[in-house]
Amino acid sequence: MAPIRTRFAPSPTGFLHLGNVRTALFAWLAARSTGGSFVLRIEDTDQGRYVPESEAAILETLNWLELTWDEGPEVGGPHGPYIQSLRLDLYAEHARRLVESAAAYWCTCTPERLTEMRLEQQRLHQPPRYDRRCLARQDEVAAERAAGMPAVLRLHMPEGATQWDDAVHGTIRYENADIDDQVLLKSDGFPTYHLAVVVDDHAMEITHVIRSDEWIPSTPKHLAIYAALGWEPPVFCHVPTVLDEARQKLSKRRGAKTVLEYAEQGYLPEAMVNAMALLGWSSGTEQEVFSREELIAAFTLERIQSSPAVFDARRLDSLNGLHIRRMDPEALVAALEFHLPETSLEARRRLVPLLRERMVALRDAVPLAEPLLGPAPWDPEVVFPPRKVDAGTAQALLDAAVAEVEAGGLDGLEAMRERLTALLEARGVKARDGFRVLYIAILGTPAGVPVFDAMAFIGAEKSLDRLRAARQELVQRIGAAE
RNA sequence: GCCCCGUUCGUCUAGAGGCCCAGGACACCGCCCUCUCAAGGCGGAGAUCGGCGGUUCGAAUCCGCCACGGGGUACCA
Numbered sequence: 176m177a178p179i180r181t182r183f184a185p186s187p188t189g190f191l192h193l194g195n196v197r198t199a200l201f202a203w204l205a206a207r208s209t210g211g212s213f214v215l216r217i218e219d220t221d222q223g224r225y226v227p228e229s230e231a232a233i234l235e236t237l238n239w240l241e242l243t244w245d246e247g248p249e250v251g252g253p254h255g256p257y258i259q260s261l262r263l264d265l266y267a268e269h270a271r272r273l274v275e276s277a278a279a280y281w282c283t284c285t286p287e288r289l290t291e292m293r294l295e296q297q298r299l300h301q302p303p304r305y306d307r308r309c310l311a312r313q314d315e316v317a318a319e320r321a322a323g324m325p326a327v328l329r330l331h332m333p334e335g336a337t338q339w340d341d342a343v344h345g346t347i348r349y350e351n352a353d354i355d356d357q358v359l360l361k362s363d364g365f366p367t368y369h370l371a372v373v374v375d376d377h378a379m380e381i382t383h384v385i386r387s388d389e390w391i392p393s394t395p396k397h398l399a400i401y402a403a404l405g406w407e408p409p410v411f412c413h414v415p416t417v418l419d420e421a422r423q424k425l426s427k428r429r430g431a432k433t434v435l436e437y438a439e440q441g442y443l444p445e446a447m448v449n450a451m452a453l454l455g456w457s458s459g460t461e462q463e464v465f466s467r468e469e470l471i472a473a474f475t476l477e478r479i480q481s482s483p484a485v486f487d488a489r490r491l492d493s494l495n496g497l498h499i500r501r502m503d504p505e506a507l508v509a510a511l512e513f514h515l516p517e518t519s520l521e522a523r524r525r526l527v528p529l530l531r532e533r534m535v536a537l538r539d540a541v542p543l544a545e546p547l548l549g550p551a552p553w554d555p556e557v558v559f560p561p562r563k564v565d566a567g568t569a570q571a572l573l574d575a576a577v578a579e580v581e582a583g584g585l586d587g588l589e590a591m592r593e594r595l596t597a598l599l600e601a602r603g604v605k606a607r608d609g610f611r612v613l614y615i616a617i618l619g620t621p622a623g624v625p626v627f628d629a630m631a632f633i634g635a636e637k638s639l640d641r642l643r644a645a646r647q648e649l650v651q652r653i654g655a656a657e
Numbered sequence: 658g659c660c661c662c663g664u665u666c667g668u669c670u671a672g673a674g675g676c677c678c679a680g681g682a683c684a685c686c687g688c689c690c691u692c693u694c695a696a697g698g699c700g701g702a703g704a705u706c707g708g709c710g711g712u713u714c715g716a717a718u719c720c721g722c723c724a725c726g727g728g729g730u731a732c733c734a
Contacts, residue, residue: 184734186733220733220734221733224734286731289732303658304730326732344663347661349661353659353661358731360732388662388663389728391728391729392661392728418727422727455670457671461671462681463681463683480670482662482726483726484668487669487684489668490684491683492683493682493684496695532696532697596692607693608693610692610693611692622693622695623693623695624693624695626692
């Protein structure tokens with residue numbers, strides 16, 4: 176496969192969510208899998224919707240996911256600048272060329288008139304598009320512009336039909352009569368997306384435009400601009416959108432989480448990348464868990480699905496757990512510092528083997544480790560003694576455990592376990608039921624890290640305290656019950 | 658309204674005329690393992706391949722129509 180040179184071109188209007196980034200991932204994989212390049216370009220042509228902090232958030236998101244870009248903000252490159260508001264002269268120049276070749280024309284129609292016109296067209300069941308009133312009166316328009324009247328530049332959509340061979344959809348065809356004379360230059364002098372994207376993709380030598388499905392209807396406009404400028408258009412690859420559980424396009428407004436929020440909760444970049452890759456793409460094999468390198472090796476544009484995918488958070492959970500367990504233990508120790516900030520390196524090293532099989536996200540380490548790091552928080556809802564364990568047995572078990580620790584400390588935990596098991600069996604209580612008493616005593620809940628490991632972690636003194644406290648609680652509860 | 662794209666288990670998907678009365682993964686259920694919870698192993702349930710008509714000896718796979726879903730329809734991207 177020839178090297179693909181592609182780009183991700185977000186607009187700084189908000190934070191990135193899974194839907195946006197999944198498209199970026201496909202573009203990145205296309206570039207990396209062919210030894211091509213990945214360009215990042217900021218499309219800030221809409222002054223009104225600009226959100227200052229979003230640009231930094233976009234870079235942070237991509238950096239966190241390690242979706243590295245070869246050219247773009249921060250790293251520069253031979254085709255810069257990579258921010259559209261810094262490239263205005265270039266758009267103006269090409270707008271001039273389009274006017275000269277009559278591929279575009281000026282329009283002074285007011286927004287009010289345009290709205291009215293569209294309403295009328297809808298009433299008549301016609302395709303909504305500009306009626307070209309100004310095209311027929313260009314001399315007047317020129318005079319109006321000279322007099323200072325606000326104007327926009329419109330693409331003069333040619334006759335005929337437009338079709339292209341889309342990399343994921345195959346042939347797509349439009350009748351040009353259905354397509355509007357798109358505004359290319361707004362009255363504030365800024366280009367619209369349509370002009371800027373074509374000029375930049377050509378100037379930046381983009382070979383494959385990999386973007387979301389929702390751009391399909393404007394592609395004929397882009398193709399018309401390429402033709403008018405005498406340029407060879409790139410390969411278009413319209414990837415399906417990512418839907419939420421209500422089958423609507425993922426969007427911030429509808430409560431889609433940002434990728435950075437997943438990061439805070441302790442989702443791994445590798446897992447996010449893996450999960451996103453599986454939304455609308457599959458390798459064709461039965462492999463589901465992929466490292467970044469494996470994805471690069473397996474990825475091809477041809478295997479991108481053409482139908483939209485519903486994002487399933489549980490699939491992400493499953494993949495995240497899998498990737499956590501695949502992680503190098505030392506890397507996990509390091510990653511946990513963010514979630515367990517008060518812990519020493521040494522403490523985390525002892526914790527990791529106890530936690531790693533029990534976490535969906537790294538943040539789950541907090542409740543899991545809590546009873547080991549601080550006082551055991553007794554769950555107020557906890558049933559104690561637990562079901563299937565009579566008070567007498569619970570009491571005997573706690574007494575025996577206290578005696579064991581008092582006598583031998585925590586050195587013979589395995590032998591202690593065996594003796595306690597024997598005690599339970601002698602009373603006709605299954606170990607699986609009986610040991611819950613110990614869990615509640617030490618951890619405050621019947622579920623969590625292995626109890627003997629927990630005792631070893633907190634030490635003999637605290638273990639004794641908790642066993643005794645539990646013993647006291649038991650007496651109290653029995654008293655209260657009677 | 659007009660235009661485009663799409664439609665295989667709840668979800669993500671495999672499948673490019675016979676290998677499919679449809680395979681895998683997540684979720685769900687059960688069993689095993691087991692000091693709890695997990696993790697792991699094994700098994701189960703779950704899709705008349707949106708519907709209807711065609712083409713063909715044979716269709717999830719090709720064609721047509723319909724339905725449904727999504728998207729576009731802006732001096733937003």
